[in-house]
Amino acid sequence: MEGSEDQMLHARPVYVAAVDLSSSEEFLELTKSALQAALEALAPGSLFGLVTFSHKIGLYDVQRPILVVKNVFVHQDTEGILPIELEDVMPLLQFLAPVETCKDRITSALETLRPITSWERTPGAGQVLDGMLMGGRGFGAAMEALCNYFGSEYGNTFALARVFAFLSGPPDYGPGQLDTRRYGEQYASKGEDADCALLPEQTPFYKDLAAVAVQAGVCVDIFAVTNEYTDLAYLKFLSIESDGSLFLYANTDDSTLPQDIRPYAFNCVLRLRKSTEFKPGHSYGHFFPDPQYENVQHIICCDSFATYAYDFDFTNNVGFSRHSSELPIVQIAFQYAVVVPPRKSRV
Structure with missing residues (x-):
């Protein structure tokens, strides 16, 4: 059985949408429209998976008549690992749905996406600083878990795997979190020289993760919709070194995100x-x-x-x-x- 599953996955391209729920309604509406356009462009035979991230990672099973979402909570510290592997939460073939038979259910699942509110966060997952809600965007943990999801059991099976990662701000929770507070306009009064502050490398996390993605045959596109400093200088390694692209949009109104999801x-x-x-x-x-x-x-x-x-x-x-x-x-x-x-x- 394992051989037949492996052969099936080899023959079918895989697309995964990783959506940031530590975001706004406007961001999610833009993301939904982009993914709807992408779904229409995918050829029959493609497999599609939907995952969300915040202070937890959500895996969506759209192959059942009733939508099932299973969540894994992310540890807050930078060295933290997930308490359970994604493969143990939901088998890969259950997570990846055939587009030709599940398109309507995928569309329905997209419509259920809502921003994480402050009361949904675990204690300590978010804090208000200078009027901004910080913490709770576990982007690094989600990307690391997905690469392990694709590569741990099946090796280089996913030579056709592409991850569309939609990000509404800097990763600020769990592994791969970045301290971007001192770079924003709201911190200009601190007296720091922003040009000098940008020089030091914060973490090699995304460079190392890019190597893991390449080894697993996974390509990552990052679509960042934000007007705050997000430290893309270090996030870019995950997309660029895995043959993906990095897109930055200052706001949802001027975004061309739906058109930027192109065939490859x-x-x-x-x-x-x-x-x-x-x-x-x-x-x-x-x-x-x-x-x-x-x-x-x-x-x-x-x-x-x-x-x-x-x-x-x-x-x-x-x-x-x-x-x-x-x-x-x-x-x-x-x-x-x-x-x-x-x-x-x-x-």
Whole structure:
């Protein structure tokens, strides 16, 4: 049975929406409209999962007639781990729903999303500071749990997994929390030099998590809708190094979020061949080298806006010979996969 499940997951692309509930009604309405547009664009055969995060992580089972949500509470400290693995809370195949048969139930589940209120937070999960409600956005814990969810049991099964993470402010609770209070306008009176304060790295958490995501074959897109300082300089590693994108919108009114969820190619391989007179130097782009073959790069997913570049060095001090009858040659081969609707069988 395990072999058949693994084979099924290999053949189907996976999309997961991770939604911030430590947010506003306006943020959630924008997120819902974006996900509705994304659902309409997903090809039959895709699997979709819905997860929410705040001071707890919520897993949504939309395959049953009645919606079931199971929650795991996040520890407040930065070193805290979840009391239970997500796989033990809800089996992966129960969490990931076929889009073609569960689209209506997914839509209904999206409509149930509501912001977490102050009375719902656990003691100590939130505090009011200078009029702002701080604490309760466990983004780091949710992303770490999802990467482990996808990678722990099935290895690199999820080479087609894409996580759409919707964030309404800085992570300020649990692992990966960032102290951004001193950077906001409300703290300008503290007399701190913001330009100098931005230089120190707060935590390597998101760099390390990006490596875990790549190992599990998971790509993360971050859609941040906020006008407060969110420390995207460190959050960006999770998206950029996993072949995802990072989008920032100052407010919900001017956001183009629904249009920014674009179709992608998955499981890409880029191979470079060239003349013997020169060799590749540095390479630039969201890819990682093949462990066995030289000049072969793997890309979890990409779109028409993705850019890749190489520097070249001569292999000797002669360079290109004027007397050679052959011109220098660079050849690039790009292989990728896209999901297409299944063909209807003829009777």
